[in-house]
Amino acid sequence: MSTAKIRLYVEHPLGEGQTVPLDCDQAHYLFGVMRQRTGDALLLFNGQDGEWRATVAQASKRGGELLVEEQTRPQQNPPDLWLLFAPIKKARTDFIVEKAAEMGAARIIPVQTDFTNSERIRQDRLQAHAVAAAEQCGGTFVPDVTDLQKLDRLLGNWPDNRHLMFCDEALAGANEAVRQDGHAGLWAILIGPEGGFSDAERARLHALPFAHPTALGPRILRADTAAVAAMTVWQQRFGDWA
């Protein structure tokens, strides 16, 4: 039995004996780039059914078929954590999505703030980054990346039962560590844009009953660093690192 090294995300139900058709891109990747042949083994996941070992049943240039054999890992979902961030330069935005998938965010929400310079994002490209991160990092879950949303409107329709860990670079060095007491339940993390929040946004955020201002140490962190650090803090306190 060959060892499966390739992990592929597919949008298809997975179960013992199931066949999975391959589209043109997947066939190109598996047979062209990765040189897989009939009988070779790989790992599949679809974000819902855990991880499965499969073998190549048919291979052609434009398609093919995989045969699902046995489950290698059960489905493992991260806690129901949302990550809200303001899109920045393309490379760092991609990084934040990748990091959020690795660190176990359930939903990734790009937000438009007063100082956000992007008017739009490529949701499909960011979602593909989340898939690639899950493929590489052994996860069985892929977080949803939503379309760009206005922070203003999002806060106006905020769900009653969700806390917001609001990371403000203006708090660097302040004694505002996230409190451990009594805040279990649903959470979201909000990372500010380069240049921080506007005064109006900051005032509103500090006044919201569900928002918890949080300092991430004494140094000012870039948004992508802050995202990983904040998710580490949260996963340790409330999430699946405990």
Next chain:
Amino acid sequence: MSTAKIRLYVEHPLGEGQTVPLDCDQAHYLFGVMRQRTGDALLLFNGQDGEWRATVAQASKRGGELLVEEQTRPQQNPPDLWLLFAPIKKARTDFIVEKAAEMGAARIIPVQTDFTNSERIRQDRLQAHAVAAAEQCGGTFVPDVTDLQKLDRLLGNWPDNRHLMFCDEALAGANEAVRQDGHAGLWAILIGPEGGFSDAERARLHALPFAHPTALGPRILRADTAAVAAMTVWQQRFGDWA
């Protein structure tokens, strides 16, 4: 008094009334790229004397002079934390150095492990990344980036009084959170390379009395993510986030 937005690292003593000569690169950046003129204000730091407000006293294409006026922030050094990591692809190596500077590492040590693919690094380029990160993030300290060192030899000459938080992707999901009890003092963090440590390295690391195997949650993290997450864990427990 104009507001100083530019922060520049200089290798020169800083104090009230001190003049600081500019080299050709610095003059090009300040006067060519950033369009500063005589009388404009900027912030300087040298890694030792805190942050100072200075004004442009002389400007020319190939040089110039700054006049140091008053201290704007005292020197703030991070805890004496070393970050050891195995250099990976260029972009991610640059990121790790940048993140280590932001997260408050005092020394950054690229190490050669059994599965490290780089034979050499550009120490000067990595040091420049650490300087750029300090300039951008408001720090007054710049971590030293050392030359590439063999992990083997480094562990052989390990200082008696320094703990090693050893982050092994093979521990993902294991109950090996870093312990809070009685391990104050000097520390280093070791992040494994892509592909993990070799069996021989892992056996040796687990046997070392100063090494503390540490899991970073249930998911496998890329090296750059692991570096930020591990520094977050450490700074919260033992460092200056407490």
